[in-house]
Amino acid sequence: MKILEVSDSFYPSVDGPISVMVSLAKKINENGLGEAELLVPEYKEKIDVEGLKIHRCKAFYTSQDYYCSAPALDRKVKKLIKEGGFDIIHLQSPFPLAKYVLKWGKKYGIPVIYTFHTKFRDEFEKRLKSKSLQKFMMNYIMDCINGCDAVTTVSQGSVRCLAEYGYNNCDGVRVIRNGTDMAPLGADSARVENLRESLGVKDKFAFLFVGRLSEVKNIPLALNALAKVKQRGENNFRFVIVGNGEYESELKKLTQKLGLGENVIYAGKVSDRKELAEYFAACNALLFPSLFDTSSITAPEAAANGLPAVMIKGCDSAEALIDGENGFLWELDEDVWADNLITLINDPEAVKKAGAGALKSVYQSWDDIAKQYAEFFKEIIEGKKTAL
Secondary structure, three states: OEEEEEOOOOOOOOOHHHHHHHHHHHHHHHOOOOEEEEEEEOOOOOOOOOOOEEEEEOEEEEEOOEEEEOHHHOHHHHHHHHHOOOOEEEEOOOOHHHHHHHHHHHHOOOOEEEEEOOOHHHHHHHHOOOHHHHHHHHHHHHHHHHHOOEEEEOOHHHHHHHHHHOOOOHHHOEEOOOOEOOOOOOOOHHHHHHHHHHHOOOOOEEEEEEOOOOHHHOHHHHHHHHHHHHHOOOOOEEEEEEOOOOOHHHHHHHHHHOOOOOOEEEEEOOOOHHHHHHHHHHOOEEEOOOOOOOOOOHHHHHHHOOOOEEEEOOOHHHOOOOEOOOEEEEOOOHHHHHHHHHHHHOOHHHHHHHHHHHHHHOOOEHHHHHHHHHHHHHHHHHHHHHHO
16 A cells, blocks of 8 residues: 655644654554655755655745745656555645645545644634635635545544534544654653753753644743742742744743743754653643644653643543543633642642553554554545445
């Protein structure tokens, strides 16, 4: 079974769908489940991934490290689809490269599936002021999604979101949750201790955020709650923020305004997976206040390192969490978060217990997830053959 994984973004940009695509393709190949190759935009900085064949499409730089693919100007893309011998195409995005591949995949009788990762409407409403442009973009992506032979997503909440967007076959959506390539408790202990010392958290309770620094991630909720924690006399904490993005300068301004300059550490983007695992292992709890994410990959990453996640009750990413057992679920309220953050700081044993629960029930390896995808791919391929 030969699979073409397609995304409209790639390294050196860092986001969830890129990580999902790379992890899935590597595990499919390593476990003998198929032969997966990537098709991505051609960035100025070409980054290879060991064990993966990567095809690159002509693209031009737009802004904020994003390159827009121009597949119609790159004849090798159409040739790849026609002559590449692929049994199935897996889209990780619904933008120009993916739409072009969908068009020619259908023409050449190759089944095309799409994985829904992102609440696009929220993103468009944040970034685009024009209502008509927001509507145009929603129609654009839904034309792609509805054109695919099948759709997967990462949570039941995402299925409901697809229904709201106008997807026409929600009963047929397959839910396959995200996993992680991080080995359980695999971070080097000596390096973790060195990191804790360099971060200044050896004798502090360390909260962690990992991800893109974007307005939709709702990081100000955590900052405002921590400011209230400090105002109430509890100062024995640090908040380590790993990532970068267009909202970073605003977050740093807010950090200073709230008087959290000594408490918040902006560590920048960490691309190396072993180093990222060390950041997880160096901290006590993950703060992830986003309502935007469909199923954050940081929760299983944190769980792999014995870290419980703190999320907003009812958010899509929290479907695997049970409050107090394998994570913490709190109402969308800064005072509630402040109260509970103080409780965590003063009860590290309860946090460790939840972290152990996360390792048992939130952690999922990409080996297991890759098997689920491979089985689904085979179902779609056989269904396409039967239909013909």
